[in-house]
Amino acid sequence: MDKIGNNHEDYIIEKLKIKNEDINNSKTKINKKGFWKLVLPYYATYWPLCTIFLLFSVITSGILVAMPILVNQLLNTININVAAGKIGLEWMTVIYAGIGLLITYVLYAMFWISRYTISGVLARRIETKIRVRLLAKLLRLDLHFYHNKKTGDILTKLISDTQILGDQAEQIPLQVTYSIFSFFGASIVMFLLDNSVMVNGVQVNMKDTVYIVAAIVLGLTLLITIAIIFLYNYLRKLQYRVRRVLSSVNGDIQDRIHNIRLIKASGTLRHETERFENINEDYFKLIRHWEIRQGVIWGLILAMLFSVNGVVIIVGVVFVNKNALNPIVMVSVLMSVNQMINPLVNLIGLMNNIISASVSASRLNEILTEPERILANEGEIIVEKITGDIIFQNVDFKYSPDGEKVLDNFNFTFKQGHSYALVGQTGSGKSTISRLLLRFYDPIAGALLINNDTNLKNVNLKSFLNHVGYVEQEPQILFATIAENIAYGLENISQEAIYAAAKKAKLYDFVMSLPEQFETVVGERGHILSGGQKQRLVIARMFLRNPEVLILDEATSALDNLVEKDIQKELDALMKGRTTIVIAHRLTTVKNVDQILVLAPGKGICQTGTFEKLRKEEGYFRDMYEASFS
């Protein structure tokens, strides 16, 4: 099997930053039982629906399979009188058989419609349940998981793969039941056919001949089935690679749309279009490769299957010629052979679906089996109030196992009710300290204690975060109204409280000038807001939370000096009596804090003191101070 990365896929791999081993190691990535493992629990949960669905599938398949018997009965009413050379009909039997056929078709239609509706509902139920489960898992995973993922890639799994799984959770059992049932049903029917003929007034039975024909059909189809199983494994690996690349292409589109302003500002429209064309051209070649192979493979197998029909016709004609097979029975035998082949043809049509389902299940399992490093401790120690110090005790931390330590034996006590500022060169670990405190990550060694002695790992995370207000450099804004964005995470908040928070954040006047005021939808990531307005919105969110611990990571960096001064006044008032950690490059923001910590990359804290003390001391802070006034 050719490896991706050796030929036309080189470009796509390089451009989309796909890990080569991710694709070529598809053997380890694809879990053969993945699909069943994922959907069986849902079949068990919705067992009444499943039972009816399976029952009706069996009934509809049964009716189809029984059809040759009815036809056989009908045809047998034609009584061939060989001696007299006449053909006579038993009209009453014909009428009864006709009515029987009609009733059968009506019943078939009724069961088919019921089965179709029930299985559709079941499919969508399973799809939505798996999607919710996946989303819940994604929310539980810590930020490490997201570092090397593209959002579009995750979205493809969340939307397309769950949909494929839902569809196939319906189609696979349905078609497999039908196929197995019809195959074996048709085989049995073939043996039950009345293969006797009147020869010169004497009834002659030809059962042996039918057995021979059936054995030929069974033998040939068994061989073809074995071939299908081998080819299935090959095609599944190929399909995994195609889907992996497709979801990376989706990720790429999402990434470029996300950065549309960069593209516009850099004038790279043509470059991006060409790049995308090249990526898609490579994707096209890859999928063409898949389409051709699977087309040829399934086509050949279909041809082999249909040739069974041909073999039966030839064998049948020979037997009829030797008077070993009743020509009327031969019609029914041929119908039964078709009934045996049809399920296999059906299974071939279903093969691509089975492959898709198996690949989707493997891709979803990549997320579902991802270890959860941070357990939110839903039922553990509830934090009613933050009344004590926050202590970083011998904390070591790095972002990846093979990366450098960002914090190395970091020790510091943030005293309750005091304010602190973290300053220092870029990359010195200031934001990392706040991320650890919010439990975006856990330290690899040491501990974070809150309320003097409670390990943060042991507390109910939500109850702790209820007391923490966090404003970060890049405001996180949802596609929702301004009011919803301000009140995010809080329940039963009055309109007045939202207005008051907006006033403190100097956002109120602007919001009231909008046609829909606080009900204005701000667009994705606050598209309709300026950088400063976004920052004011997240500051308003924090005022509303009224937390006991404040973490302000460059909270006012996007504000102009006058607004910043106003908001800083409000923030200073809020900071009083609350443990506050301010991360800032602007000295105005850190002027009034109780203590400033100066950090250096790889060294941790290298200076501490008040603004006045550090201003005079030789070091990074004095350099920073002098630079800002030079």
Ligand SMILES: Nc1ncnc2c1ncn2[C@@H]1O[C@H](COP(=O)(O)OP(=O)(O)OP(=O)(O)O)[C@@H](O)[C@H]1O
């Ligand atoms: N998600 C991440 N994965 C890997 N490394 C990271 C990640 N986030 C930060 N780092 C690295 O950790 C170090 C500390 O980053 P951090 O964001 O804490 O610095 P900072 O002092 O806040 O910088 P700045 O002042 O520029 O915001 C940096 O070297 C950075 O490259």
